[in-house]
Amino acid sequence: MSSDIVNAQMSTKSITFSRAQSGWLWREDRSERVGTFMADFYAIGGLYLESRKRREHLTDEDLQKNKAFIDGLTKGGGMTPAVVNGEDDGDDNKTGAAALNGGAEATVQRRKSLTPPPPTTVTWDEYIDAPPGQHRPLGREPLCKETSKAFKATLAMSQEFPMTVDSLLNVLEVIAPFKHFNKLREFVQMKLPPGFPVKIDIPILPTVTARITFLSFSLDDDISDALFEIPADFTEDSNRFPDL
Template identity: 30%
Template sequence: MSSPGGAFPLHALVWNNDHRRLDQELHGQDVDQRDPRGRTLLHLAVSLGYIESAKVLLQHKADVTKENAQGWTVLHEAVSTGDPEMVQMILQHRDYQQTSRTLGGVPELLQKINETPDFYVEMKWEFTSWVPLVSRVCPSDVCRIWKSGAKLRVDITLLGFENMSWERGRRSLIFKGEDTGGWAELIEINHDDKFVTTERFEISQHMKRLTLGSMTPKRKDVERRLTSPIINTCLDTKNIAFERTTTGFWVWRTEKAEGVNGYEAKVKPVTFLYQPLPINSMLLQSFFCLSFQSTVKTTEYAASNNPTAITLEEYLDPNFDLKGRDIGRPKEVTIRTQKFKATLWMSEEFPLSLMEQVTPIIDLMARTSAHFARLKDFITLEFPPGFPVKIEIPLFHVLNARITFENVNGCRTAEKTSQMAGGAQCDSGKEWKCAVITSSYISVSGVHSRDGLTAENQTQVSNVLPLCLFDT
């Protein structure tokens, strides 16, 4: 008869908290392998409250950000143990891993931006609400994007949404990067206060200075997590449905299409589920959680990390029905599911590529903008063929956002842009008149930088990328 952990020997070692042997056996093995219940080795160790095994797994670089089959992260499970040392350790490694990946991903992101064709495009943001009084004060914004090589400029006037009020301001964000991704620079120009903030960092040097010790969480952060309900949210990408709208009568019905800024686009309604999973429903005042269509409540009570005495054989047998039993401390879970509807206008004529040109820029902007972060979550889904020239998605509490891509310029390089000043044909097939302003990229008298230098003492901003003026 085979041993209980024959197919999952490392999970069996974690189950028995044999951390010394686990340390020996992990060399050359996949530290993030999953058991039949959807748990990684680290998930299993934390759920059972075995801090010794968890330390060994973290030393072997186990991924703290992995989710189990129910969508809970390792940090969620650590908080549910009620062990401050466990929470502190997992939180520290999570922050370290996330920061390392963010820094490590910058060169790849800059390389993607550098390799794509140059362009200019405007993203028109319009916010709507089903609440009459709110709809009257919904703002709009036109986000202008210039891309040249590994350099990027983004102009915005809508900074964010907080405490049910809109934050406005005229900002220019200029991202500069070396073609090889060795360094990066962010210039933020505050046109209202006439300040320029410049942040430049050598990515390799930042990686060297990044240590696990520098990510030690504060005691109050650990206490806050232990005394607050755990909230997890997920977008159900498996059940997303792209609908086909038709127009006409009987056998003459055709797929519905509309003109968007001169491009023919097929209208694609989208239905998907958004699931916030809080333990305490009083915390459901986040932006996406106002009304829900269905609610399922599940309550479990017990006092240990294996309250129903599940055996190792039962746990690792994929054919054994646990009948709702599970390991780990019991949870009182409220699952609320809301069905959202969105609409896409997909055009196969649009001259830009979503994945190659637009997605890397939205990914970069999502690091500093909440509504760009929401847009990023949506555009990473698998879309029908074409470019989404217009997108309408649920965004905040009672708000929808309608994003329209318009005024696109197909000019590829600065040289080509300069040559087209006379009105030559761009790659988009439309005639654009571009005038390159070489004297100054941003010209504001009296602008000072945060590091104490005047704008004149800083590197010529005109070298960042050309500014094109467009005449249709």
């Protein structure tokens, strides 16, 4: 209730691949070994983190405390949980501790209600007949902010890898109904450079970068057919994977 409502997602609509360069005086295409595979490195461009915020429910005090918290993280100083939650280190925390211990002097700290918004003048017909996404607000006027920040990512493709991208897509096709794996499948389906992606450095949050690396891989053709037999007592449980 005291924080921004945030929706952030990584946009890959305008993604591009270009050969990464190495060297100081004489620049050349970057190629190096990743584990046991020789790989060509590519720079991924057109990767954007798009975020949308709403904050009409915040008071001026909330905005000041949130700004102070972000400034503290940026400068590396950090802040105590009490300050983050809009409390001080005084009697309120002691009172809260007493409440946890069942003390008789404990009192519940409640957040003050915001000033009610003005009564709406929108009729039901006006609301229903409005174009999609252009409905007039029935409560507070939305206070929105949209930002877009570009990120850089690195991709290493190896033609020595014993597995093809098509084989990887077949695996991802099975687990694609899970939301996060579906995003990964969409990324792999793009027009990747030649080879197999043996290393990917890609940001998933403003301060977090995911790294996937294949250091060693081998295919075993000597697999018993018995591993693929369905046991006679097997029964399908429809509630095991509710996301499917």
